[in-house]
Amino acid sequence: xxxxxxxxxxxxxxxxxxxxxxxxxxxxxxxxxxxxxxxxxxxxxxxxxxxxxxxxxxxxxxxxxxxxxxxxxxxxxxxxxxxxxxxxxxxxxxxxxxxxxxxxxxxxxxxxxxxxxxxxxxxxxxxxxxxxxxxxxx
Amino acid sequence: xxxxxxxxxxxxxxxxxxxxxxxxxxxxxxxxxxxxxxxxxxxxxxxxxxxxxxxxxxxxxxxxxxxxxxxxxxxxxxxxxxxxxxxxxxxxxxxxxxxxxxxxxxxxxxxxxxxxxxxxxxxxxxxxxxxxxxxxxx
Numbered sequence: 295x296x297x298x299x300x301x302x303x304x305x306x307x308x309x310x311x312x313x314x315x316x317x318x319x320x321x322x323x324x325x326x327x328x329x330x331x332x333x334x335x336x337x338x339x340x341x342x343x344x345x346x347x348x349x350x351x352x353x354x355x356x357x358x359x360x361x362x363x364x365x366x367x368x369x370x371x372x373x374x375x376x377x378x379x380x381x382x383x384x385x386x387x388x389x390x391x392x393x394x395x396x397x398x399x400x401x402x403x404x405x406x407x408x409x410x411x412x413x414x415x416x417x418x419x420x421x422x423x424x425x426x427x428x429x430x431x432x
Numbered sequence: 433x434x435x436x437x438x439x440x441x442x443x444x445x446x447x448x449x450x451x452x453x454x455x456x457x458x459x460x461x462x463x464x465x466x467x468x469x470x471x472x473x474x475x476x477x478x479x480x481x482x483x484x485x486x487x488x489x490x491x492x493x494x495x496x497x498x499x500x501x502x503x504x505x506x507x508x509x510x511x512x513x514x515x516x517x518x519x520x521x522x523x524x525x526x527x528x529x530x531x532x533x534x535x536x537x538x539x540x541x542x543x544x545x546x547x548x549x550x551x552x553x554x555x556x557x558x559x560x561x562x563x564x565x566x567x568x569x570x
Contacts, residue, residue, distance in 0.1 A: 295459070295460050296459070296461070296462075297460060297461055297482070298482075299482065299483045300482045300483075303438070303514060305559075305561055307559045308559070312559070313559050316559060320528070320531055320553075320557065321433070321563070323434070324434075344435070344436075344438045344516070345438075346484045347484060347485055349514075370555065371559040372511075372555070372559075372561060373441075373513075375511075376441060376487075376511070378482070393457070395458060415458075417508065417510070419454070419458065420455075420458070421443075421447075421454060421508055421510075422445075422508030422509035423509065423510060
C-alpha cells in the first residue's frame with residue numbers, strides 16, 4: 295500500500311465562520327465551501343481551498359464530538375489530522391491491520407465529509423500524528 | 433496578498449529516522465530526503481515527498497530548539513505548522529504587519545530549510561494554528 299495525495303489537513307477550531315474569515319481576510323484564501331453539519335460524525339465542516347490541497351475546518355457538533363477533547367486541550371484550536379488518498383480503502387484498512395496498526399472506531403470504513411469511505415489510524419502508530427485514509431474521490 | 437501552494441506540513445517528532453521508517457513502512461511513503469542539521473534554526477529536518485506536497489519532519493537540535501517546548505507538551509510528536517508559498521516574502525510580511533498580525537522573531541524574513549526566506553505568524557492570529565509563509569522556490 296502506498297498513500298497518494300494529501301487530500302487535506304484537518305484543523306480544529308472553536309468557530310468555523312471566524313476561522314474562514316481569518317483565512318480569507320489575513321491570508322487571502324477566500325475560496326471556501328459552505329459550512330455543513332454532520333451530526334453522525336459529531337462535527338461541522340468547511341473546506342478552505344488551496345492551490346494544491348485543502349484545509350478541513352472542524353467545529354464540534356454535539357456533546358460527544360470527537361473534537362471536544364482536542365479543543366479542551368487546545369482551546370484556541372489547532373492542527374488535528376492529515377488525510378491521504380488511497381486507491382482502495384478496504385485494501386488499505388487490511389494493510390494497516392496486517393502491519394499491526396490500530397484502526398479507530400469499529401475498524402470498518404465509513405462515509406466521511408467528502409462522501410467517500412475513510413478510516414483513521416491511531417496517533418500512537420505514527421509518532422503522535424492522527425492519520426486519515428480516504429478512498430480517492432471518483 | 434493571497435497564499436499559494438501548501439508547500440509542506442511541519443510535523444515534530446522525537447526521532448526523525450524512526451518517523452521516516454514509519455512513513456515508508458506503514459504508509460509506503462518511501463521517498464524522503466536525507467536528514468540535515470540546521471544548527472542556526474535549532475532543528476534537524478527531512479522531507480517526506482507526497483504526490484502534491486511534503487511532510488517536513490522536525491527533530492530538536494540543541495537545548496534552545498523551538499521544537500523542544502512542543503515535544504514537552506506532545507512527547508510522542510505531532511503536527512506543528514502549515515507552510516504556504518507566497519510570491520514575495522517581504523510584501524507578505526508587510527501585509528501581515530499592516531493587518532495587525534504578529535511575525536515571530538525579529539520580524540525579518542530569514543533563510544529556512546528550503547534555502548528561501550520565510551516568516552512565521554503567531555498562532556494567536558490564526559485560531560491556534562502556527563503558519564509559515566515561504567517565498568516561492570525559484
